Amino acid sequence: MTTTDSSEGQRELWNRVRARIKASVGADVFTSWFASLELEEIVDDVVHLSAPTRFLCSWVQSNYADRILEAFRQDAETVSRIQVTLRVNGQARPRLAPVVTETPAAEETATPAAPSAPMLASTVARFPRDAAAQPKGDALSGSAIDPRMTFDSFVAGEANEMAFGVAKQIANAAANNAVTFNPVYIHSTVGLGKSHLLNAIAHAVQSADASKNIVYLTADHFMYHFITAVQRQSALGFKEWLRRVDLLLIDDMQFLQGKSATEFGHTLGTLLTGAKQVVVAGDAPPRDLEMLDERVRSRLSGGLVVPISGFDLELRRAIVQRRADQATARYGMHFPAPVIDYIARAVISHGRDLDGAVNRLVAANQLTGELVTVPLAEKTLGDLIRSREVRRVRIEDILRMVSRHYKVPRNELLSARRSRDVVRPRQIAMFLAKALTSRSLPEIGRRFGGRDHTTVLHSVRKVEQMIKDDVELAQEIELLKRMLEE
Template identity: 50%
Template sequence: MFKSDGIEPSGQAHFSGPASSAAARAGKDSDAREANHTREAWDRVRRRLRAEIGEEVYSSWFPRLELDGVQGGIVRLSVPTRFLKTWIQQHYIDRLSALWQEEASAARVELIVRTAVLRAPGTGSATIRSVTPAVRVVATEPAAAVAVSANPAEVANGSPLDPRLTFASYRLGESNRLAHAAAQKVAGAPAGSGPVFNPLYLHAAVGLGKTHLLQAIAAAGAENGRRVVYLTAERFMYGFVAALKSQSALAFKEQLRGIDTLVIDDLQFLQGKSVQQEFCHTLNALMDSGRQVVIAADRPPAELDALEERVRSRLAGGLVVEIAPLDEELKLEILAARTASLGQQHPGFNVPGDVLGFIARHCGQNGRDLDGALNRLLAHNQLTSRAITLEMAETAVRDLVRSGEPKRVRVDDILRIVAKHYNVSRADILSQRRTANVVKPRQIAMYLAKTLTLRSLPEIGRRFGGRDHTTVLHAVRKIDGLVGTDRALAEEVETLKRLVSDE
């Protein structure tokens, strides 16, 4: 088995002759092939899972799920927190096991909480644990991010911050300049001063830097003497539910309302009527008392259909800023910075300019796509000892290359266009009305949302007035069947698709 630390097993003779050298090379080649086979199986499992559950659910729960190794038919996957392990174990462990069984004949999947190791202050190297047989070349999570306490009072103190996510490490371009300036303005407010923009609401697709800016605000605010709490929406829900169970809800509320700045990430995942009501009360209490609120989500306030209208209205009353997709110049800057960081961890690793340009042009529109491409290059370079060239890069990232970035279709656009086409209101489509003139547009809009966006069935259901995913599935299947037999309806649907795509 390939050992990354270079230490030979004790009690074995060491031969340096040609035969032993050839055997060593053969063993190394065999381990490399095994590692490559395992990594490819893991890539296929992730792609299939992403396609099944939708981009939004996958991006919220699975980006930090990593392959630790395969031994004896047991696949060991790791996550940085116990909370994430519990959630995946409860909801997706059976599906992960089935996918691994299909892709690599694995006996079962085991989830563990990994221990992360930070780079020592003032040093240029980092300790990264070896992974056998699959070589994993991604940055480790900070040690502070590992534990999730069950104590509601501690949850109210905030989610852990990643010390790497600061304003100094944030890369600027035309797509994010306004959001960055607004974030710095909020973070730079001295202790005791009133809010700058209230609330500051940032929205963007996944991987465009929302979390980076929010954590930078939290860190800089604390440095300026402000009492700042940074929470993900899931952490807020977890804390509130835990507080209810332990009969300490009052203390939880008072802790949150006694701060200077509240920062909430991924608001689109805030679920549950009681949790939303408590969030609304907390939001009102903070803003009415002159405290700063900063929020990020994947869509503007008007599209958060799962939230009450009064909450959406209050969110829209502040400064709403969209972070646009990265332009090529900014992608090149991000790639250069991250290549330099990987070069510090792996001496000798370097990516030529023409390869960086190829990745910037063809490998996605967000930072996670760029990280994935660089990790592919590093893995191929480490496993095969091949120099990084344009030809090698085209092979390594071929499944990440996109012929053209599809336009991001929004459910809100679908609702507006369908409502206008059938002369009904958006509120009618989202209502519980079941008259024929409303049911047909509603089902067609659900069908278009499923076929034109990456949203999952549960997410579409939430966007359509909080409906169950089975309702969406029924609508999609019904329209799909009618399109094959009803020519007039098929033409209507195609017309609506063109209207949405041309929007």
């Protein structure tokens, strides 16, 4: 099929394809994801579609490209690729030229026009004739890369200077086809800059060499892609896709569970053997990631493990000053030195709260016209300041405390064992996780060996009932709470 085919014939073909898809997925799914797609043209073996939003481009590409192509191939066997392009003001942007590859299984990617762009306007999927479609390996075209998170915007201090230096060294080496430390594992509690450094590495390498195959994934996205690949019977393609990357960045490692964690272990081993750079971030040291296989934890521990500690006053003040300077440049407002000092001393939880404190004062100034003063900061930042009075409790802390108190190995708390000496401590640990952390029930379930949220809810209600019926147990759990919050 070529561009010489009549536009009327292509419209009729598109109508038949839409009818097949609607019959296959149902009216509701069709309305959500397919109704707003439009056929732009068919050139050689490429179908050019357009969608009104970047999200829809990405979602259709990732989840329904193979289904659309199968529907087309019932009438046009020569079609083998689909391109979904962003449609702006009723017109599609210029299409990307097809990428020539040597083998049908090779993935096709489009190079971003600028390294800082968070997402490409269009994405390309290849439909191999003998294999399932493979995911796209360009981090800057689909993953959650934040263009603001660069090395230039990172504020370094004593707490994070080692992690900052290592990240810059990794980026420089990766851009020059070298590997320094491998793998690198960065860990800290929430909001201390792990994700910022991973984003900065990706941007720096992409800026230096746009041909690099960089993959940035959160653990949740890694699990999603792996599970989707298994459901589509294309797990082998998924593995091969990951093994062809030059730089793999995995964030929020603590959320990796089940077969996805096993698959990450295999991928990690292959990448290290091939001297490819791997950088991982998590909220606990490798030895405390009980959901991972011992071999994976050993691999991570055997690389370079870099902690980021809590921010001291000097670093907090530097962060607030940087954010205040940005607000001054953008809005022309003034942050007096006493206000900056007050925020740095009063907001001690983590970096995101420091950013949030400055943002709140900016909003207050812009909405009310009130000058930024210490009294305004006291009034506006009350909840952030009160948060310093309560220690942030992590699920890892709860597991460690319950394991020690009830003399049950932590891996048993995460296991499927149903004996009474394990079940009750496990239920208490889940109850404490719900009571002392901000994690949702599904998140708690994932952290307790991949359990369903209904299991967590049952455990919470069970312990609540036991507390009502057993005064001694209630006192015991209250003691655990106080020990965790100290």
